[in-house]
Amino acid sequence: MSSLSFDIAHLLAGGLVLVSFLELYQDRLLALINIFATHAVVLALSVAWQADIQHAPHLYITALIALLFKAIAIPVALRRIVVKLSIHREIETVVGVGFTMLFGIGLVALSMVVMLRVTPGADPLAREDLAFSLSVVLLGLLMMVTRRNAVSQVIGFMSLENGLVLAATGAKGMPLVVEISIAFSVLIAFIVIGIFLFRIRERFDTVDMQALDRFRGERR
């Protein structure tokens, strides 16, 4: 593999981690949705590049799904939901941005240490892709934990899932990647439709998950 194609793959995967960090400190939902769209675009580019250097044309389908579905359709739908529920002006209090960022850096370091140490035998591109994708997965989890708003939790989940797609495409010649990415898209579509159809706001007057907690049977 030429060093240029390796460098570009590296750049794109690293870019995905960077955009994950950008997501962590967004306190406005519309801005967060825009950053997520960027996340999906970077993923699409990364997957398309993998398709090219691995000579695996079926990966272009995955890239196309990432681009059309996650970078365009989902952000548009989410924006409509946010505007319709008129929570686009709300500022979400992200607990301790500094702390969250530091924790995120710690998670990235952790995934580098874990993945690079256990894969000395694998080819360098797959190794780094795995380390990067684990970082993206962990950052997505971190975001789901630190956010209380249902919409930002979903975005956290979707960026987590982008990390998984990165890992799956980085694993050279993995079968069923396209099928799995379709299955995941169905899952995400269900989540988004779920927010929309259940009209959480109508039922709960808020999409703040803390308020949802009050409805639990145990705390009454």
Place this chain on the structure above:
Amino acid sequence: MINGLTDILLIPALTAALLAALPGYRMTARINVFAAFITFAVSCSLFVVQPLPGQYLLVDDLNKVFIVLTTFIGFTTSVFSASYIGHEIENGRLKPNFVRFYHAMYQALMFAMNLALVANNIGLMWVAIELATLTTVLMVGIYRTHEALEAAWKYFILGSVGIALALFGTILVYMAARPVIGEGLDAMTWTVLLTKADKFDAALLNVAFVFLLLGYGTKIGLAPLHAWLPDAHAEGPTPISAVLSGLLLNVALYALLRFKILLAINPAAVAPGPLMVAMGLISCVFASFMLYRRRDIKRMFAYSSIEHMGIIVFAFGMGGALANFAALLHMTMHSLTKSAIFFAVGHVSQIKGTQKIADIGGLTVTNPVLGWGLVLGVVAIAGLPPLGVFTSEFLVVSSTFARQPGLAIILTTAILVALGGLFLRLNAVVFGAPRGTTASSQASYLPMFVHLAIVLVVGIYIPPMLVAGFENVARLLG
């Protein structure tokens, strides 16, 4: 190629499509029962004619046990569900057009679980478990109340994170397999993986197993990843609670066991046992104490499920022929007993119009059959002789005593604590002065008593055929 293997997938899939198109609940409920019965009958035929494993599907001794258990409880639950749903329509909690959807989802769930069990491909198995999660999420939220939507949402988010982690683990297994087997479908096929697993990169397999344990462990309901389970059980329709506890947890467990076998083959990989033992024990102890503060009857039995899944994972983690045998038996007994309890609880909550333990009382006086059925179920699940759960728990504990007395003491304590918690609540519910409304029930008790009868018979006498079958599987599990 039409054979028993493809039939147990085709029947539920086609029925789901058919039920989605048919209106009315009487007819659809009957079709649901009928299809579930045919699936069960066909799954039994797998013992007679065992189809050869293909690239995507396989039947072996391990998953045959799970398939028959799944299709059997799927069938009995569909019988219970018919009378339960009929009652829900009468009192207006469910709208008829939701019922159409409910029955289609029920068959879709059966399809997804069967697919997860027969998948010969780790990617396909993952997709099937995701599908099972989706269908149950939709059914948990079917009442559209605050609580049901919140439970469905929580289940959705936690379940999705779980299966996301499981997928990462699955990708890592592929990465470990690729250098040995080569690129392509073979590197994700069980039957191929098993023959070559000893040459895989051990470090990669270890990390993969951690992700798989966390991922599928969420679906099994192991503490501390169990948060979705009590809500989903309490707020969904009771037939779904029965299927969740009795079957879906087992399916996730099955996935974990497959990977455990894979790790056990590789000499350099970390032993998966201790991790499973630790998580199982934590779940068991945690859940048994949680039983005491429950005010919702379905929530209480959901915690009891966490406790028992903990025991089962613990026993599988201990490994060895005897512990594996005990775990398999306990899994079967727990599935049968817990779904029987949920059948009873479903009728109880319909008669009393509430799930709050404080509002239910004196069941043995007002509804003797139901009340004593529930007593029998709780006696069974608490692990008292002569019922089957006692036999399996005794085997788990005694096999542990021989090897790790310390762990056995913790386990026994947890089981006793759980017993106390269950009887404390049971006493209030079934004995004493009647509380709440006392409408007579028009229930079908048959599924409940069939399950309890099987549990009783196994407690007294285990048929040699069953013993031989379980022993064989226990050996496979290593």
